[in-house]
Amino acid sequence: MSKDSDVAALAGELRAIAEALAVAELRETDVVEATRLATEVRRLVDGPPRERWYSAGESPHTSPAARRAYLEQSPIRGQLNPVAPPIALETVTRTDGTKAVLGRVNMGLRFEGPPRGVHGGWIAALFDEVCGAAQALAGGSGVTAILKVRYRHISPLHEELRFEGWVAERRGRRIVAKATCHAGDTLTAQAQAVLVDVDFREVDQQMLGRRSPEVGEG
Numbered sequence: 001m002s003k004d005s006d007v008a009a010l011a012g013e014l015r016a017i018a019e020a021l022a023v024a025e026l027r028e029t030d031v032v033e034a035t036r037l038a039t040e041v042r043r044l045v046d047g048p049p050r051e052r053w054y055s056a057g058e059s060p061h062t063s064p065a066a067r068r069a070y071l072e073q074s075p076i077r078g079q080l081n082p083v084a085p086p087i088a089l090e091t092v093t094r095t096d097g098t099k100a101v102l103g104r105v106n107m108g109l110r111f112e113g114p115p116r117g118v119h120g121g122w123i124a125a126l127f128d129e130v131c132g133a134a135q136a137l138a139g140g141s142g143v144t145a146i147l148k149v150r151y152r153h154i155s156p157l158h159e160e161l162r163f164e165g166w167v168a169e170r171r172g173r174r175i176v177a178k179a180t181c182h183a184g185d186t187l188t189a190q191a192q193a194v195l196v197d198v199d200f201r202e203v204d205q206q207m208l209g210r211r212s213p214e215v216g217e218g
Helices: 003-023 028-044 064-073 120-138 200-209
Strands: 088-093 099-106 142-151 160-171 174-183 186-197
Touching (some): 088 120, 099 120, 120 142, 120 160, 120 174, 160 186
Antiparallel strands (some): 142 186, 174 186
């Protein structure tokens, strides 16, 4: 396997551990041993920072290398990011012939909010990712300015959630995207996002300027 495949496998194990911690009633002796092993794992993964997707000053929608790095590092769909559920996205053609982004994800107990349901904050985060991906269908490369979510039904855990996002309109630098979330035939939530094209090189420099001198680059 490649190094990235190995890292993805490690991230998958960390997701499984996080899910187990949200579910299992652990014995004290096991907790002590698991903590010792986790400390050793943390030591092993303490290496130089991975290059971020924007390091070359590119947009994930225009540079294949930046897009690949963005997809790997995303906290929502990144296979190399243990925080990510992760959701799998693809471009599909709707019945009216227009393009849309389709995402499928299965959320475990570590994402629970209401009883047996996904926390609404995670539903919003998933919508943000889906709408952000949908903007590329209209040539957009920007960030979310407004995100409105209407919750119609609790989104169940341990079931496939199906997200679909599409571009409703484009007005200059602004793109309006809409999206839905279904569990089976049940519409659980709807969203509308306004996204604004930005220069990610400029954003990077602005954010670097917010750092205190002692923080540095690393």
